Amino acid sequence: MKRIGQYTKPTVLFVDMNSFFASCEQQVNFYLRDRPVAVCVYTGKQGCVIAPSVEAKRLGVKLGMRLDEAMQLCPGLVPVEINSKRYREFHVAIIDVLRQFTPDVFPKSIDEAVVDLTRCQLMYKDVWQVALQIKSDIRTKVGDWLRCSIGIAPNAFLAKLGSDLHKPDGLVMITPETIDDVLKDLHLTDLPGIGQRMAKRLQDQGILTPLNLRYASPERLRAVCKSIIGWHWHLRLNFGGEVDLETSAYKSMQAMRTVSASQRQSPEQLDELLQSLCLTLERRMMKQDVFCQEVTFSCRYHDSRNYGDEIKLPExxxxxxxxxxxxxxRFERFQHVNRCEPILNRSIRSMSVSVFRFIPAQLVPFSLFEDNTRKNTLRKAVYEVKAKFGSDKLMRATELRDNPVFRDVIGFGSIKDLHDDQNPF
Structure with a gap:
């Protein structure tokens, strides 16, 4: 959904669940409430904190900390292993609550969603009261320990900015009358979507603050950003319409996992983890009925080294x-040519596989050298059976393992797979 044109009414709400994974754990386990909690993929001392609770954040525990470092900083920290199924269920329940206010709800991640009331202005005279009611309904209908911060603004970008300003449990409205007061105390990197590199590019051109960015001409911003992105910044900060709710297909898919200490000791388990990442992407591409034309593999090591490879597929x-x-x-050839240690070695910290440049399945050309039609048809039939009778009723030989190392985890990024049937985003 893209609306270009002057629009100043604050009818867009950005709902950001506070410390979502940890709050879900505190919701189902009364013992964890009011305690510093750290959700981790693994709870060994080398485990990584992926979601600290509000209480843990106040004591200095941060996302990405190693668990042993977090425990030194906060001896009372309670580590909890991730429960992806639980967070998905809470996410779906929250989205159901939001859709009671309007059908125009756009999940942005597992813990964020945009609620667009632009088409419902005759129903809701006071958007502030709607936000308060959303907070109340989440507590009463989903979980009394769940809190959210909500930003209200004329577009999704400014609403997101508002949701970040007062956490936890904040409520901020940004309008043409208040925006300058909001921006004057912020840094460029406080704006959603501006990282260190973009901030440096802007600063090198004399755009030092968010207010400078707001009052720069669209022509200047186009030149600085060297793309349409500059024009979008002008529209976002000057109430020129909506450019962030456009629905689109997947541009990429990624499967990534942190590697536990026990997995690192076994080449077989590392190999199994790589297989599982690739099969996860197969499942996602099957669901979207697409094929990829490019794949990348990358991994990180505990000594800060990295390895990455990009493969452009011939078919x-x-x-x-x-x-x-x-x-x-590819990486066996790399190991042979460079006479180096194995890519999948005992110091590996994480590995990731991504696929890009999708093409609809119906447009995939027949190979001149290999007839893949039967193989593709069989793969589709297998997933249809899995969807109907359960994922464990029909499995490849490669999926039959006594102790599978691949854990079901979920990140804070795209959750399109949860909503494609209802509301593609």
Missing amino acids: PRQDGMELYNLIRQ
């Missing part, structure tokens, strides 16, 4: 084991 691919074999062949 579109969807099969997870084909992607796995290509990645294995």
Whole structure:
């Protein structure tokens, strides 16, 4: 949804659940309430904190800290292993609450959503009261320990900015009359979407503050950003319409996991984890009915080294084991040519596989050298059976393991798979 044109009414709400994963754990376990909690993929001392609770944040525990470091900083910290199914269920329940106010609800991540009341202005005279009611309904209908910060503004970008200003449990409205007061005390990197590199580019051109950014001409911003992004910044900060709610197809898909200490000790488990990442992407591409034309593999090590590879596929691919074999062949060749240690070694910290440049399945050309039609048809049939009877009723031989190392985890990024049937975003 893209609306270009002067629009100053604050009818867009950005709902940001506070310390969502940890709050879900505190919701279901009364013992954890009012205690500093750290949600981790693994709770060994090398585990990584992926979601500290409000109480833990106040004591200095931050996202990405190693668990042993967090425990030294906060001896009373309670580590909890991630429960992805639980967070998905809470997410869906929260979205159901939001859709009671309007059908124009856009989930942005597992813990964020935009509620656009622009088409419901005759129903809601006071948007501030709507925000208060949303907070109340989440507490009474989903969980009494769940809190959210809400920003209200004429567009999603400014609403997101408002939701970040007062946490936890904040409520901020940004209008043409208040925006300068909001921006004057902020840094460029406080604005959603501006990282250190973009901030430096702007600063090098004399745009030092958010207010400078707001009052720069669109022509200057286009030149500085060298793209349409500059014009979008002008529209966002000057109430020129909505450019952040446009629905679009996937541009990429990623599967990434942190590697536990026990997994690092076993080459077989590391290999199994790589296979599982590729099969996860196969499942997602099957659901979207697309093939990829590019795949990347990357991993990080505990000594701060990195390895990455990008593969442009000669033919579109969807099969997870084909992607796995290509990645294995590439880094085995790299190991041979460079006479280096194995890519999957005992110091690996995380690994990631991403796929890009999608093409609809119906447009995939037939290969001149290999007939993949039967293989693609069989793969589709397998997933149809899984969808109907359960994912464990029909499995590949590669998925049959006594102690699977691949854990079901979920991040804070795209949650499109949860909503594609209802509201593609």
